[in-house]
Amino acid sequence: MIHKLALRNLLRNKRRSSLTSVIIVFAFSMMILFMGLSDGGHKAMIDIGVRMGLGHIIVQHDSYSDDPALQHLIAKPEQVIEQITQQYPTLTAVTRLRVDALIQAGRHGVALTISGVQPNKENQVSAIADQKAIIAGQTLPQFSQDQQMQRLGGIVIGETLAKNLEVRIGDTVTITAKPASGADLARSAFMVAGIFKTGLHEIDTFWAEVPLTSLQTLLEVPNSASQIALYSQANPETLAAITQQLTTALSDYDVQPWQTAAPELYSAVTLDAAGMYLLMLIVYVVVAVGILNTVLMSTFRRQKEFGMMIALGSRASTVSKVVLLEAVYLSAFSLSIGLALGLWGHYHFATEGLNFKEVFGTAMEAGGVLLPEKFYSILDTSKLTLSVLFVFLLTIIVTLIPAIRAGHRSPLAATQDA
Amino acid sequence: MKQLAFLFLCLASFVSTAKTDLPLGKWIDSAERILRAQTSASVLTMNINKAEYQRDFTLLVLTDDRDDAQKVMVRMLGPALWRGNMTLKVDERISFFEPRNKRTTVMSSSMLASSWMGSHFSNDDLMRETDLAQHYAYRAQKTWNKQTRNYHLVELTPLPSAPVVWGKVLYTLYIEEGRVYPEQVTYFRRKDDPQPERTLTYSDIKDMDGMKVPTMMEMRVTDKPDEYTRMHYQKIKFNTDLAASKFSEQAFL
Numbered sequence: 001m002i003h004k005l006a007l008r009n010l011l012r013n014k015r016r017s018s019l020t021s022v023i024i025v026f027a028f029s030m031m032i033l034f035m036g037l038s039d040g041g042h043k044a045m046i047d048i049g050v051r052m053g054l055g056h057i058i059v060q061h062d063s064y065s066d067d068p069a070l071q072h073l074i075a076k077p078e079q080v081i082e083q084i085t086q087q088y089p090t091l092t093a094v095t096r097l098r099v100d101a102l103i104q105a106g107r108h109g110v111a112l113t114i115s116g117v118q119p120n121k122e123n124q125v126s127a128i129a130d131q132k133a134i135i136a137g138q139t140l141p142q143f144s145q146d147q148q149m150q151r152l153g154g155i156v157i158g159e160t161l162a163k164n165l166e167v168r169i170g171d172t173v174t175i176t177a178k179p180a181s182g183a184d185l186a187r188s189a190f191m192v193a194g195i196f197k198t199g200l201h202e203i204d205t206f207w208a209e210v211p212l213t214s215l216q217t218l219l220e221v222p223n224s225a226s227q228i229a230l231y232s233q234a235n236p237e238t239l240a241a242i243t244q245q246l247t248t249a250l251s252d253y254d255v256q257p258w259q260t261a262a263p264e265l266y267s268a269v270t271l272d273a274a275g276m277y278l279l280m281l282i283v284y285v286v287v288a289v290g291i292l293n294t295v296l297m298s299t300f301r302r303q304k305e306f307g308m309m310i311a312l313g314s315r316a317s318t319v320s321k322v323v324l325l326e327a328v329y330l331s332a333f334s335l336s337i338g339l340a341l342g343l344w345g346h347y348h349f350a351t352e353g354l355n356f357k358e359v360f361g362t363a364m365e366a367g368g369v370l371l372p373e374k375f376y377s378i379l380d381t382s383k384l385t386l387s388v389l390f391v392f393l394l395t396i397i398v399t400l401i402p403a404i405r406a407g408h409r410s411p412l413a414a415t416q417d418a
Numbered sequence: 419m420k421q422l423a424f425l426f427l428c429l430a431s432f433v434s435t436a437k438t439d440l441p442l443g444k445w446i447d448s449a450e451r452i453l454r455a456q457t458s459a460s461v462l463t464m465n466i467n468k469a470e471y472q473r474d475f476t477l478l479v480l481t482d483d484r485d486d487a488q489k490v491m492v493r494m495l496g497p498a499l500w501r502g503n504m505t506l507k508v509d510e511r512i513s514f515f516e517p518r519n520k521r522t523t524v525m526s527s528s529m530l531a532s533s534w535m536g537s538h539f540s541n542d543d544l545m546r547e548t549d550l551a552q553h554y555a556y557r558a559q560k561t562w563n564k565q566t567r568n569y570h571l572v573e574l575t576p577l578p579s580a581p582v583v584w585g586k587v588l589y590t591l592y593i594e595e596g597r598v599y600p601e602q603v604t605y606f607r608r609k610d611d612p613q614p615e616r617t618l619t620y621s622d623i624k625d626m627d628g629m630k631v632p633t634m635m636e637m638r639v640t641d642k643p644d645e646y647t648r649m650h651y652q653k654i655k656f657n658t659d660l661a662a663s664k665f666s667e668q669a670f671l
Contacts, residue, residue: 102527104583106607106615107639109531109542151578171608174581176527184510185527185545187581 002318006325013298017330020294024334025341027287028391031280032342032384036377037349038276042269044375049265050258051127052203053115055094055229057243058261059084060254064226070099070180073224080228080250087249088242091232094121095225097215101177103157103208105165112161112206114175116215116225119144125231129156129196129209137169137194140211153214154193158204162195169195175210179220188218280387284394291327292398299323299406306406307414316407323406327399331392339388349377442556442572449591449600450550452631453654454481460654461495466537466647473536475500482660489665490544494535504670505534507544515670522667538616538637538647550587550603553580559588567592569601575609585609599623599632613640626654 010017050056059080061072074080081093097116102109119140123130131139134156138146143154155173157165167173171192179186190210198204216222232239240257247255259266299306306319353374453460458481466473476496482489487509494503502517512525523529530542554574562569574587585608590601604614616639620632633651663669 100528102530104531104542106583106605107540109540111528111531166607172576172583172585174583176530178527185530189576189579189581 002322002325006322006329009302009322010326010330016294016298020291020330021334021337023287023290024331024391024395025338027283028335028338028387029342029345031283031387032339032379033345033349033377034276034279035383035387036346036379037354037375038272039380039383040349040354040376040378042273043378045265045269046258048127049262050231051125052198052200053096053126053128053207054258054262054265055125055227056232056239056258057091057230057246058256058258059228059230059246059250060226060256062252062254065254065256068098068226070178070219070221073097073221073226074228074253075224077223077225077228080253083250084228084230084246087245088232090234091230091242092121092125094118094125094229094231095212096122096227096229097212097219097221097224098226099177099215099219101175103161103165103173103175105167105171105173108165110161110164110206112208114177114215115207115209116212117209118212122209125229128198128203128207129194133196133198134194135159135197137192139194140209143193144211152189152191153211155190155208155210156194156196157192157208158206159195159197160201160205161208162192164205167192169193175208175218177219179218181220186218186220188214190214284391287391288394288398291331291395292402295323295327295399295402298326299402303406303409303414307409307411310407310409310414311411319407320403323403324396324399327395327403331395335388335391343379346377346379350379351376440558440570442558442570443551445570445591445593445598446556446572446574446589447551448598449589451483452597452599453651454483455629455656456484457482457658457660458654458656459658459660460651462649462651464535464537464647464649466535468536468538468645469642471536475535480660480664482662482665491665491669503535505544506665506667506670508665510545512541512544513667515667517670520671522670538639538645546582549582550574550589553577553582554587564592567594567599584615585611588614594630597630599630615640622650624651626651627656629656 059074061074064072077095081095084093085091095118099114099116100111101114102111103114104110117126117140123139123141127133129139137143137156138154140154140156152172155175157167157173162168165173169192172189173192174187174189176185176187196204212225216224232242234242243255243257309319310316353376355374458479460479462477462479464473464475464477466475474497475494478493478495480489480491480493488507489509490505490507492505494500502515504515504517506513506515514523514525515521516523525541530545531540533539534541534544553576555577557573557575558570559573560569560571569590569592572589572591574589576582576584584605586606588602588604588606590603592599592601600620602620603618605616605618606613607615616637619636619638620634621636622632622634623630624633626633631651631654633654635649637647639645
C-alpha cells in the first residue's frame with residue numbers, strides 16, 4: 001500500500017521527480033567517470049615512474065641512500081638476485097651502477113648521472129632508452145650486437161644533452177669520474193649509440209646509460225652495483241607483502257618499495273588522490289543539499305495532503321515511511337541510471353583511453369614523471385560499491401528530517417496554514 | 419726502363435721514409451714543452467676577452483717536469499682583488515686556493531668542464547696537457563719552408579679507444595736551428611669537420627733567459643670570433659732548481 005502510494009506520489013509531479021533524478025544521475029555518473037580516470041591516471045603515473053630508472057622494489061647497500069658513494073655498493077649482485085628469484089620467480093631483476101660523472105665532447109662538458117645497465121635486461125623494464133624512447137641511432141643491446149668489432153663501448157644520451165654537447169650518432173664522448181680507489185680522475189671514451197627522448201627535462205638533459213661492465217671497469221668496482229631494481233606485475237597489495245618479506249630475508253640490505261625510493265612520485269599520486277576525494281565530497285554535499293531542497297519543497301507543498309492522511313487515521317510513521325520510500329525509489333532509480341551511464345563512459349575510456357595530448361594540447365608532467373599520452377580508466381569494484389552505498393545512504397539521511405516532520409504535523413495546523 | 423723502375427723505387431722509398439721517419443711525436447712533445455723546459459718560472463699577463471667581461475690578470479707560473487709527475491703552480495699577482503689565488507697541479511690532481519677564506523678546493527670531475535679563471539681554457543685543458551703527445555697517431559700532412567724555418571703540418575687522430583674528446587687536431591710546427599717551435603694548433607670536433615672548434619696560436623718569438631721561445635699564446639673559439647684569451651709572457655727563467663715545497667698545498671699559506 002505505502003509502496004504504491006510512494007510511487008504514485010513520485011509520478012504525480014513528474015517534473016520535480018525527474019529534476020531531482022537528473023541531479024543524482026549526472027553527479028553520480030560523473031563521479032564514476034572521474035574516479036575511473038583518476039585511478040587510471042595514477043596507475044599510469046606509477047607504471048611509467050617505476051620505468052624511469054626506478055623499479056617496484058629497490059635493493060641497495062644499507063648506507064647507500066644516506067651516502068651514495070662507491071664504497072657503498074652491493075658486492076656480487078647476481079648472488080643477491082639469485083636469492084631473490086629463487087623465492088619469487090615472477091620478479092624481474094636488473095642491476096644498475098650509478099655515478100656522478102662528467103661527460104665531454106669537444107669543448108663542451110656536462111656533469112650528470114651515468115647509469116651502468118645490463119643492456120638486454122634493462123631494455124625490457126626501462127622506458128628511458130628502450131626502442132620507443134630512442135629517437136636516433138640504436139638502443140644499447142642493438143649497438144653491442146651490431147658492432148661487435150667496435151672498439152668503443154656504446155652510450156645512449158638524452159636529446160637535450162646531445163644538443164648541449166653538439167654530438168651526433170657515432171661521435172666520441174668521454175666520461176670522467178672518480179674511481180673507487182679515490183685516486184685521480186678516471187676517463188674513458190664511448191661512442192654515441194643512441195639518443196633518447198623521454199619528455200622529462202631532468203632525464204633528457206642529465207642522464208646517460210652505458211653498459212654495466214664498462215662503467216665497472218672505469219670505476220674500478222668489478223662485480224658491484226649501486227642497486228638491484230625489481231619489477232613485478234603483481235597488484236599493490238601483493239607487492240607490499242613481497243617488499244615486507246624481502247626486507248626480512250635481505251636484512252643486510254636496504255629494501256625500499258617505490259613509494260620510499262621515489263617519494264616525489266608517491267606524494268604526487270597521494271596528493272592527487274586526496275584532491276579527488278575532496279572534490280567528490282564537495283560534489284556529494286552539493287547533491288545532498290539539492291535533494292534536501294526538493295524533498296523539503298515537496299513535503300511542504302503537500303502538507304495539506306499529509307494532514308488529510310493523518311486526519312483519516314493514518315499513523316505518523318506511515319506518512320514518514322511514504323516520504324522516505326519516495327526518496328528510496330527515486331535514488332535507487334537514479335543511481336541505477338547513473339551507474340549505467342557512468343559505466344558506459346568508463347567502458348569507453350577503459351577501451352579507447354583518454355588522449356591527454358588531444359584534450360589539453362600538451363603532455364603533462366607530474367611528480368617527476370611524464371604522463372603517457374593516453375591513459376585508461378580503471379574502476380575499483382569496492383570503491384564503486386562504496387560510492388553507490390554512500391550516495392544511497394546520503395539521500396535517505398537527507399530525507400529523514402523532512403519525512404519525520406511531515407508525519408508529525410498536526411492536521412489542523414496543516415490545513416490552516418495552507 | 420730499368421732506370422725508370424729504379425727511380426720509381428727510389429722515389430717510393432723516399433716518400434715512405436719521409437712519412438715514417440719524421441719523429442712527429444717527439445716534435446710535438448718538445449713543441450708542447452717549449453715554454454717549460456725542465457723547470458720554468460715565468461711571469462705573464464692573461465687577457466680574457468669575452469662578450470660578458472674583459473679581465474687582465476698577472477700570473478706567476480712555476481713548472482717542474484723533472485719527475486714523472488708534472489707539477490704546475492699558478493699564483494695570481496694581480497689585480498688586487500684576485501691576488502693570492504692559486505692553482506696547483508701535481509700529476510692529475512688539481513687544487514685551488516682562495517686566500518680570502520683560506521679554502522683549498524680539490525677539483526672534482528664536475529668542475530673539469532668549467533673554465534679556468536674565466537678564460538677560454540678549461541680546467542680540463544690543464545689536466546690534459548700531455549694528451550697530444552700520448553693519445554694520438556701522427557701523420558705529416560704538409561711540409562714547406564719559409565725563410566729559415568722548416569714548417570710541418572701534422573695531423574693528429576686519436577688512437578683507438580683513447581679517452582680524448584677531439585676527432586682531429588692539426589698541429590703546425592716549425593724547426594729552426596734544430597729547435598721545434600709550435601705555431602698553431604687547431605682542434606676539430608670530428609675528423610671530417612671543415613671548421614675547427616678552437617684554435618691556439620703561438621707567436622711573438624723572443625729571447626727569454628737565453629732561449630728563443632714564443633711569448634704569446636692566443637686561444638680563440640671559432641663560433642665566438644670576437645672572443646679570445648691571450649697569455650703574454652713577460653719574463654721566463656728556465657731550469658732553475660725549484661724546491662719541491664713550492665709545489666705542495668703548504669705553499670698556499
